[in-house]
Amino acid sequence: xxxxxxxxxxxxxxxxxxxxxxxxxxxxxxxxxxxxxxxxxxxxxxxxxxxxxxxxxxxxxxxxxxxxxxxxxxxxxxxxxxxxxxxxxxxxxxxxxxxxxxxxxxxxxxxxxxxxxxxxxxxxxxxxxxxxxxxxxxxxxx
Numbered sequence: 001x002x003x004x005x006x007x008x009x010x011x012x013x014x015x016x017x018x019x020x021x022x023x024x025x026x027x028x029x030x031x032x033x034x035x036x037x038x039x040x041x042x043x044x045x046x047x048x049x050x051x052x053x054x055x056x057x058x059x060x061x062x063x064x065x066x067x068x069x070x071x072x073x074x075x076x077x078x079x080x081x082x083x084x085x086x087x088x089x090x091x092x093x094x095x096x097x098x099x100x101x102x103x104x105x106x107x108x109x110x111x112x113x114x115x116x117x118x119x120x121x122x123x124x125x126x127x128x129x130x131x132x133x134x135x136x137x138x139x140x141x142x
Contacts, residue, residue, distance in 0.1 A: 010098050010120050026098070032114040039094070039105035039112035071095055074104075084131040087139030088113075100127040104135065113138040 012018055013027035030038075042048065066075035066083065074080040076090035084096045085104055088111070094104025099120035105112040115134050121127055 035114035036112045086132040087136040
């Protein structure tokens with residue numbers, strides 16, 4: 001298996017042996033609706049809500065890193081769009097996946113959102129613009 005995150009490394013994730021084995025931290029397979037339901041559940045579980053939404057602080061400079069244990073936090077520093085979460089509130093949390101997949105949940109509105117597709121786009125600008133636009137449209141629905 002390739003050791004870097006290249007196109008070859010991403011394509012290996014779709015190999016039958018890799019799919020059967022499962023890879024923690026990557027290579028998950030689900031539909032957008034299923035992913036959105038997972039995020040809904042995370043919004044509803046008080047026992048994990050604080051841990052998921054808690055902002056991590058950098059050890060080196062004691063600055064809020066807009067990260068939680070497993071997610072990116074949209075944040076209120078004006079750079080939420082750079083974290084692929086333009087649109088939801090600053091407390092929204094989520095994750096960008098390989099090739100332009102995105103999922104997030106917004107505790108202020110109760111909205112969870114997921115977008116997946118069947119391509120591996122290699123243009124980060126395309127990923128960024130699509131994620132920004134879709135997140136903005138989804139947020140406007142509530």
